[in-house]
Amino acid sequence: MKRRAFMVMLVMLLSLLLFVMGMGFLGKRSAQYSGAISRMKAAQARALAQAGLEDARVKLEKDLFFPPPGDRDQTLFSYTEEVKDDAGAIVGYYTVTLDSRYRHAPDPPDESYPSVILVEAIGSLGADSQRPDAVVHLKMEVDLDDGKRNVAGRDPIPPSQPLRVTNYSEE
């Protein structure tokens, strides 16, 4: 007698259909989750870059010898700091680069010269700095003028404001 195993084929086809549908749904979910995670990582990297800019701003305000003078011809000063969470695990890094090529300190001081420093902060999320999860660049121009200078005919800045951000940009 010849038996036809049509039920086995039917069950297998049904299983295949369910498997394909399940994989499809899982794939869709996976894409949604990865999208949400990447947005969260970008926000964290941005916060790291902001921390770098703020760190540089405070150092510029408080430290007269920041960035360190170094060689006379050196115009770039860069440093990297790691950021840890409460448990001591590395969250990420920020790298700050200060470009002093437009900073001018004539002797004797001349108020008509600008004293601008360009600051760039790169926030890198993740413990591995070589392969970060997300990277954000922030830039700002800082005028270190003591407030006595009059910029292009505008009102002078109050002396209580030792540092001001003249431009700010995010890449």
Added chain:
Amino acid sequence: MMTMRRGFSLAEVLVTCSLLALILGLLAELVSEYAAATNFGAAKDQATASLEFTIAQLRSDIEASVEILPPAGTQLKLRRVHFVPSSFIPPHATEVPAAPVPPIPLRFRPVTPPATWEPWPDTQLVEVTYKLEPSGLWRGVDSPSSSFPSGRSLLGAAVRGLQVESVSVQGLVSLRLSVEEAKGNVRSLNTYCCRMVDHP
């Protein structure tokens, strides 16, 4: 005497078919509901992504702005310096070339600082306008110089509401955005952005 079975009895077939139909029916309903939930989640994700992109652009413009013009309801107008992407040197820097010293890398060459420094030259300032239209939120750039691109682009197609309010003269702006997540499902989001540039 041996009985030869050639198939199922009518009762067996009926029970099997009934069970199969029941299982398939339940499965179809589950799949249908799951698909609807997934589609709703995808629509929400898309709307959230659109909203985040819109807010990121708004925040970037507000932070970099040198002047925020008085907001008028569903419109935001500001002026900012146009930066060249991936360029550390701002466009308004009038760099004096250093004396040629070939062996020293370019980045270590001493540069004579410019005698004048105008952080916000009129020729480099662009006017950015955010305007809400039925098709979504549009971002327009009006540039005084031909070297910078002027034009409009649709920023967030899912954005259905924009309310701008100036909170302080230092440049703190309150933003209220509404986004359509799904058909008839609108979500609102309130946030604050602050101008980072110290403009007199």
